[in-house]
Every structure is written in structure tokens, then in C-alpha cells.
Amino acid sequence: MARQAGAGSVGLAGRGRVLTPIAEFDSVGLRYGTGGEVLRDLDFRLSKGSFYFLTGPSGAGKTSLLKLLYLAQRPTRGRIALFGEELTDAARDSLPPFRRRIGVVFQDFRLIRHLSAFDNVALPLRIAGAREEEVEGPVREMLAWVGLADRASARPPTLSGGEQQRVAIARAVINRPELLVADEPTGNVDSDMAQRLLHLFTSLNRLGTTVVVATHDIGLISATPGAQMIRLENGTMLDPTGTLRNPPPIAYPRGEPE
Amino acid sequence: MMFRWLFTSPSERRLLGARPLQGPTPWVIAIMTFAIMIVAAAGLALAETAGVVAAGAEARYSVQIPDGERNLDAAVRAVGSAPGVAKVEPVPEREMRRTLERWLGPAGASADLPIPALISFDARPGLDLAALERRVQTVAPGARLIAHGDTLAPLLRSLRALQWLAFGLVVLLASACAAAVVLAARGALDTHRFTIDVMHGIGATDLQVTHLFQRKIAIDALIGSLAGAVAAALVLLALAAGAAFAGDLMGGAALGGLDLAVLLLIPFALTALATWVARAAVLAALRTAL
Numbered sequence: 001m002a003r004q005a006g007a008g009s010v011g012l013a014g015r016g017r018v019l020t021p022i023a024e025f026d027s028v029g030l031r032y033g034t035g036g037e038v039l040r041d042l043d044f045r046l047s048k049g050s051f052y053f054l055t056g057p058s059g060a061g062k063t064s065l066l067k068l069l070y071l072a073q074r075p076t077r078g079r080i081a082l083f084g085e086e087l088t089d090a091a092r093d094s095l096p097p098f099r100r101r102i103g104v105v106f107q108d109f110r111l112i113r114h115l116s117a118f119d120n121v122a123l124p125l126r127i128a129g130a131r132e133e134e135v136e137g138p139v140r141e142m143l144a145w146v147g148l149a150d151r152a153s154a155r156p157p158t159l160s161g162g163e164q165q166r167v168a169i170a171r172a173v174i175n176r177p178e179l180l181v182a183d184e185p186t187g188n189v190d191s192d193m194a195q196r197l198l199h200l201f202t203s204l205n206r207l208g209t210t211v212v213v214a215t216h217d218i219g220l221i222s223a224t225p226g227a228q229m230i231r232l233e234n235g236t237m238l239d240p241t242g243t244l245r246n247p248p249p250i251a252y253p254r255g256e257p258e
Numbered sequence: 259m260m261f262r263w264l265f266t267s268p269s270e271r272r273l274l275g276a277r278p279l280q281g282p283t284p285w286v287i288a289i290m291t292f293a294i295m296i297v298a299a300a301g302l303a304l305a306e307t308a309g310v311v312a313a314g315a316e317a318r319y320s321v322q323i324p325d326g327e328r329n330l331d332a333a334v335r336a337v338g339s340a341p342g343v344a345k346v347e348p349v350p351e352r353e354m355r356r357t358l359e360r361w362l363g364p365a366g367a368s369a370d371l372p373i374p375a376l377i378s379f380d381a382r383p384g385l386d387l388a389a390l391e392r393r394v395q396t397v398a399p400g401a402r403l404i405a406h407g408d409t410l411a412p413l414l415r416s417l418r419a420l421q422w423l424a425f426g427l428v429v430l431l432a433s434a435c436a437a438a439v440v441l442a443a444r445g446a447l448d449t450h451r452f453t454i455d456v457m458h459g460i461g462a463t464d465l466q467v468t469h470l471f472q473r474k475i476a477i478d479a480l481i482g483s484l485a486g487a488v489a490a491a492l493v494l495l496a497l498a499a500g501a502a503f504a505g506d507l508m509g510g511a512a513l514g515g516l517d518l519a520v521l522l523l524i525p526f527a528l529t530a531l532a533t534w535v536a537r538a539a540v541l542a543a544l545r546t547a548l
Contacts, residue, residue, distance in 0.1 A: 072459060128461065171460075
């Protein structure tokens with residue numbers, strides 16, 4: 001069978017790789033406190049190296065689903081496995097190594113106000129134990145990539161919304177995460193910058209990062225042919241063809257590395 | 259490394275933003291250290307005093323002869339010749355009258371006031387006191403043996419009680435200091451909740467977060483406790499002249515080298531306590547989040 005071009009990955013990272021699931025959700029439900037379930041019966045697998053857009057109306061549960069993906073929330077029922085590891089009831093002490101493999105672009109940026117843009121972007125590297133000499137170059141390069149080379153010492157309150165968003169994106173991708181989760185990452189930037197950031201995401205995807213982007217931006221989706229769509233409505237995932245629940249097997253050209 | 263948290267990089271220090279000495283923690287710890295050192299010094303001085311009094315009274319006895327100096331010489335010989343007795347000294351009558359005069363005024367020196375004769379002696383271990391009393395009574399009927407330790411026992415009990423009270427106060431104050439540190443740590447956690455959430459989200463471990471707070475509170479605690487210790491030392495020095503006089507009265511009781519070493523250790527012990535408590539409080543608080 002040909003590689004899942006239309007319904008699967010972008011087709012960049014998957015080439016030459018075994019598309020094993022990077023995330024597996026089985027009958028997952030989530031409720032906050034004593035309220036009703038905001039997510040119900042989620043059954044899907046995200047293939048490693050693929051690119052997904054998560055869409056749905058406001059209140060459909062997109063942000064809650066992303067929180068489950070980046071381990072900020074435990075499901076109230078069901079089973080979640082990330083990177084091949086069962087994490088539903090994993091001890092909290094065991095979660096940080098997994099979180100370091102995930103880059104997150106928060107909807108509200110979540111930049112630390114008293115740190116400079118440089119320090120915000122450098123944070124994942126420092127938390128992962130990088131030495132200062134290993135931090136300087138990559139962070140400067142990343143800031144330049146998002147067009148903020150001259151704003152490295154600026155603190156978030158002095159940055160515009162779009163600049164803050166770019167810092168947040170730079171922080172999310174600085175350590176080349178295996179899974180990148182972004183919540184409305186282009187909501188505050190102009191169309192040129194949105195295309196540039198999308199290019200950054202697809203570049204990372206080519207390098208093997210699985211990307212999940214929650215967005216309402218039709219332009220962004222249409223500019224990424226081959227990306228798979230995940231649609232949520234009222235906390236339930238629409239998967240009429242079953243390709244999210246059971247991704248079809250992928251065939252590789254003979255001789256390609258795995 | 260056990261103390262790696264003390265040597266954080268500038269970038270790690272920037273994560274909490276605020277510089278040391280901001281907030282009430284150093285001041286609370288300074289006041290607690292001051293109070294603890296004063297109470298501890300009082301307790302140690304009481305312990306020294308009790309030790310001196312107890313040592314002075316331990317082997318010291320008196321023979322009281324009710325009919326005055328009539329049988330004194332014979333009694334002195336009887337006591338002095340008994341096995342296990344050392345350093346026998348009859349107490350001169352004029353000395354006893356001078357002592358009484360201090361309490362009773364001129365009437366105490368009056369010859370009309372009958373006073374018993376007294377013989378002081380030191381006992382060696384193994385002395386049979388009952389046998390000695392019987393021996394003295396053969397030459398001085400009605401003579402009675404008095405152990406200085408028995409006489410001073412109520413005073414010693416009071417001194418020991420005060421000493422334990424001081425120790426209890428030190429423990430209470432240290433506990434209050436620890437409670438203040440817990441509150442300060444929780445306050446700092448609330449203040450920096452956002453930063454902590456972001457760090458956790460990026461993959462920071464509880465220990466990485468804890469080390470930031472631990473270091474800040476350790477510095478605050480060290481500065482506060484040293485300031486409190488200096489203030490307490492100044493007060494104790496001001497009291498030293500009076501204390502030396504009182505010590506002379508009590509037979510040389512004063513703070514010894516070991517006592518001073520204990521006092522010097524207090525600010526560092528409090529710093530260690532505050533640091534440990536802060537670490538435990540922060541770790542416990544972090545465990546409530548995912």
C-alpha cells in the first residue's frame with residue numbers, strides 16, 4: 001500500500017521511518033472536578049513523524065486534548081500511551097523525561113515575564129541540563145529564525161503579541177522535540193509570519209517531529225497538503241473512516257532506512 | 259552532589275527574579291535567632307550554675323551540735339578520725355553570727371541568741387554516714403549529720419527545671435521559626451506558581467524547582483540568623499559584666515568554651531533547619547500538582 005499521503009502524514013518525516021504510534025488514546029475521557037466530561041471516548045493513534053491539524057468549534061475540547069498530549073492533565077478514564085510508554089497512571093516523578101520530548105506552544109504563550117526572550121527560549125535547554133556554551137548558539141539562531149534576533153534581551157511585557165508568540169514557538173522547538181503540540185500558534189501573527197512559522201513546523205516535521213496544531217486558520221490548513229485532520233465536536237472525535245483509530249499500515253520503498 | 263543546589267548558575271537564579279532579602283523571611287529568622295540565643299545563653303548559664311552548686315554540695319556534709327561549742331573539740335576528733343572523712347573544719351562561731359547578722363540584723367550577733375556549733379567535712383566515697391552519726395553522738399549527744407546536697411536539693415531542682423524550661427523555649431522558638439519558613443516557602447511558591455507551572459510543563463523535575471527555592475531561603479536564613487546572632491552577642495556582652503559578678507557569687511559559674519561553641523552554632527543550625535524545612539515544604543507542595 002502506498003504511504004498514507006492524503007490521510008496521513010505530510011510525507012516528509014515519514015519517509016524512511018517506521019510510522020509507529022507516538023501517541024495512543026484508548027477510550028479516554030476527561031472531566032474537570034465534578035462537571036460533565038469535556039472529552040469522551042477518544043480512540044486514536046498519532047503516527048510518529050506525522051503532521052496533524054486539530055480543529056473544531058470553540059469549547060469542543062481541543063485545548064483539553066492538547067493538555068492530555070503534553071501531560072499537563074491525566075485522563076479521568078481510559079488509557080494513554082506516549083512514545084510507546086503507558087503513562088495513564090505513571091508516577092509523576094517519571095513524567096519530566098517525557099515532557100522534555102514534547103514541545104508546547106501555549107495559546108496564551110506562557111512566557112515568564114521577568115526573563116528575557118533569550119532566557120525564555122533557553123529554558124528547555126537549561127532544564128534538560130545543557131551547559132551555557134551549548135545554549136548561546138542555538139538560542140541566538142532560533143531567535144533569528146523567528147525574526148527576533150534584535151529582541152533577545154527584551155522581556156515579554158515589552159514585546160507585541162506576535163513577538164511573544166514567536167518567542168513561545170522558539171521555546172517550544174529549541175530542543176528539537178519528538179512531539180510538537182501547538183495551540184493556535186499563529187493567532188497573533190500576520191500571514192507572512194504565519195507562513196514562516198508553518199514552514200518551521202514542517203521543517204521540524206521533516207526532521208522527524210510529530211506535529212499537532214490546534215487551529216481555526218483555514219489558510220494554514222490549506223497551505224499544508226497531506227496533513228491529517230482531527231476534528232473534535234462536543235468532546236468527541238469525528239473519525240468516520242476509522243483512520244485515526246487504526247492508522248493503515250505504511251509501505252516503504254525497498255532499501256530506505258528505517 | 260549534596261550541596262549542588264547552593265551553586266546555581268546566574269540563569270537559574272534569574273528564574274525566581276526576586277533578590278535575596280526581599281520579604282519578611284530574613285527578619286523573622288533574625289528575630290527568632292536573637293530570642294533563641296538569649297534563651298539558650300540563659301539556659302546554659304543555669305546549667306553551669308547548677309553544675310557548680312551540685313559539685314560543691316556533692317560530698318560536703320555538716321555536723322550540727324545543738325549545745326554549742328561545749329563538745330565541739332571531741333566531736334571534731336570523732337569526725338576527723340572516722341574512716342572516709344577528709345578536710346574537717348569547725349565553723350567558727352563568729353562566722354556563723356556574722357552570717358546571721360546579715361539576715362537578722364544586730365540581734366543575730368547577740369550572745370543571747372544560742373547558736374549550734376557546726377563542723378564541716380568532706381566525705382570520700384564509701385563513707386558510712388549512719389555509723390559516723392552514731393560515733394559523733396557518743397561524744398556530743400543530739401548531734402545531727404546534714405548533707406549539703408539534701409539542703410540544696412530544692413534549689414538544684416529549680417535550676418534544673420529552669421534549664422529544661424529554657425531548652426523547651428529554644429525548641430518552641432525553633433519550631434516557630436520552622437513554621438515561619440514553611441509559610442514563607444508556600445508564599446514564594448504561590449508568587450512563582452506560573453514560573454513553576456511553565457518549568458514543569460517543559461520537563462523540570464521537582465528537585466530542579468525545589469533547589470531554586472531552597473537556595474533562596476538558605477541565603478535569607480543565613481543572613482537573617484547571622485544578623486540575629488550579632489544582635490544577641492551584643493546584648494550578651496552587655497550583660498557579661500553582671501553575669502561574671504553573679505558567676506563569682508555562685509562559685510565561678512559562667513559560660514564555658516563549650517557553651518560558647520553551642521551558641522555560635524545556633525545561627526548555622528537554624529539556617530540548616532530553615533533550608534531543610536523549606537525543601538520539605540516545597541517538595542510537598544509540588545507533589546499536589548501533576
